[in-house]
Amino acid sequence: MLKQPQIFLLMKWGNFFSTTIGKKSMVAASGIFLILFLVVHAGINACIFLNDGGETFNTVASFMSHNWIMRFLELGLFVVLIAHFVQAMIIERKNRAARPVKYHFSQPNKNSKWYSRYMAIFGILILLFLIMHLSQFFIGTKEALYFEGDPYHDLYGEMQEVFSHGWIVALYLVGLIALFWHLLQGFQSAFHTLGLSHKKYAPIIKMMGTWYSVIIILLFALMPLSMYFGWIS
Amino acid sequence: MEHYNMNLTLKVWRQKNSDTKGHFETFKVGDISSEMSFLEMFDVLNERLVSENKEPVAFDHDCREGICGACSMYIDGEPHGPWAKTTTCQLHMRAFKDGDTIVVEPWRSKAFPVIKDLMVDRSAFDRIIQAGGFVSVNTGNAVDANSLPIVRYKAEEAFNSAACIGCGACVAACKNGSAMLFVGAKVSQLAMLPQGDPERTTRVLNMVAQMDKEGFGNCSNTYACEAECPKGISVANIARLNHEYLRAGLCSEEGDL
Incomplete structure (x- = not known):
């Protein structure tokens, strides 16, 4: 007797996201959103290099925290960030369960790049970094906005205060190094997971990913360093 | 030597x-x-x-x-x-x-x-194939050459994917124990050819569902599978599998039977 073929009910969104590929496409899409966010973040922060005592930077920062569109996007950013992390952790848990007995002798460096195997570890490091980062700058800004009657908020001054401590600058550099490896693998990986692999475009995406990771991390690292060493006034 | x-x-x-x-x-x-x-x-x-x-x-x-x-x-x-x-x-x-x-x-x-010892049970691969890695019609005798035109590069790519021998080295090499290279190759070899087209949507969805059911991990694009594959199956097959899944799940209206 012919076996009735199983038909997967693809009309339901829940079914689409229940599979491992569905979950991963969510991680990839949210990852690309976060990649774009970092460009905006780095661009705004780069205003400190204008050397005008933080005037431009504070104006832009004030716009970002008052403009309604930006505040709505900010909410979206948190949703995307949480979705990225939670889905990735669900996937990582399943991955670890897929090999209950480990190899006793393994040489993974012979077949893959070391940083490509530690995406989850870098992700957790970045999350820890974010908790520190948000408690230093984000929470203060929101307090001033909602509870202190919205006075002029000198975020630039706050940055100078925070980055006057050597150990905080060191922690920022550690966080950025984790982010660098995460991006180096994540950028091209996201496109691959979304099914975009093309002989003409794949090498371009890979090259863009490398340059993006290097430039964005150097730009971010320059901020605490230049404040700590007093390269900008 | x-x-x-x-x-x-x-x-x-x-x-x-x-x-x-x-x-x-x-x-x-x-x-x-x-x-x-x-x-x-x-x-x-x-x-x-x-x-x-x-x-x-x-x-x-x-x-x-x-x-x-x-x-x-x-x-x-x-x-x-x-x-x-x-x-x-x-x-x-x-x-x-x-x-x-x-x-x-x-x-x-x-x-x-x-x-036992160094032998493992790889029937999980067979069950994935049974879930959709086939063409449901009898193809009969071999047809005359070129009676069904297929673009040459597609024929070559489908043939490259079909070179997979189902040994399981991809799963063994992957840090996540993922079978995406195997499933990618098996979905690709049919998705690229006209014979496989009518069942293209249900095939990928059923094979992915079975792959998940068997307890394989997820692909995190380390590409260890490609490096260890004895037949040199390219990770482009994994991207194609992702593409086929997204196409079926997001673009197709089929399945509401």
């Missing part, structure tokens, strides 16, 4: 069945010819074990010419040993030196339970 003989120390995984815990057993083998295949070296060891009234080491093998995908073995930290694009039966002892210690383990994956 010059022929030489060698003495080796083998650390081999011994496990009675799926329910028991395994352990390593160390064997010394002498006078191993550099011209032998890795499996022939195991034959020599097993002959000796049988003559000593001991249990021979169980391992999978069939064609011994690199095309069946039966031989497995995780040799010195890599599936199928140190040579690229090589099955264990095609790995020759000239890959090793006199006095080497070689560690041999079975594929380790939740979806591939150990049956």
Whole structure:
């Protein structure tokens, strides 16, 4: 007797996201959103290099925290960030369960790049970094906005205060190094997971990913360093 | 290449069945010819074990010419040993030196339970194929050449994907125990051809659902599978699988039967 073929009910969104590929496409899409966010973040922060005592930077920062569109996007950013992390952790848990007995002798460096195997570890490091980062700058800004009657908020001054401590600058550099490896693998990986692999475009995406990771991390690292060493006034 | 003989120390995984815990057993083998295949070296060891009234080491093998995908073995930290694009039966002892210690383990994956020693149960792959890796109509006799036009590059790509022998090295190499390269190849070989087109949507969805059910991990794009695949199956097949899944799940209206 012919076996009735199983038909997967693809009309339901829940079914689409229940599979491992569905979950991963969510991680990839949210990852690309976060990649774009970092460009905006780095661009705004780069205003400190204008050397005008933080005037431009504070104006832009004030716009970002008052403009309604930006505040709505900010909410979206948190949703995307949480979705990225939670889905990735669900996937990582399943991955670890897929090999209950480990190899006793393994040489993974012979077949893959070391940083490509530690995406989850870098992700957790970045999350820890974010908790520190948000408690230093984000929470203060929101307090001033909602509870202190919205006075002029000198975020630039706050940055100078925070980055006057050597150990905080060191922690920022550690966080950025984790982010660098995460991006180096994540950028091209996201496109691959979304099914975009093309002989003409794949090498371009890979090259863009490398340059993006290097430039964005150097730009971010320059901020605490230049404040700590007093390269900008 | 010059022929030489060698003495080796083998650390081999011994496990009675799926329910028991395994352990390593160390064997010394002498006078191993550099011209032998890795499996022939195991034959020599097993002959000796049988003559000593001991249990021979169980391992999978069939064609011994690199095309069946039966031989497995995780040799010195890599599936199928140190040579690229090589099955264990095609790995020759000239890959090793006199006095080497070689560690041999079975594929380790939740979806591939150990049956005995170095043999694992790879029927999870069969069940994935049964879920959709086929064309449901009888194709009859071979049709005349070019009666069904297929773009040449698609025919070539489909053929490259079809080179997968289902050995499971991709799962064994992957840090996540993911079967995406295997499933990607099996979905691709049909998705690119007109014969596979009518079932394109349901095929990918059913095969992915079965893949998840078997307990394989997820792909995190380390590309270890491609590096260890004896047939050089490209990770482009994984991207194609993702593409096919997104196409079926997001773009197709089929399935609401």
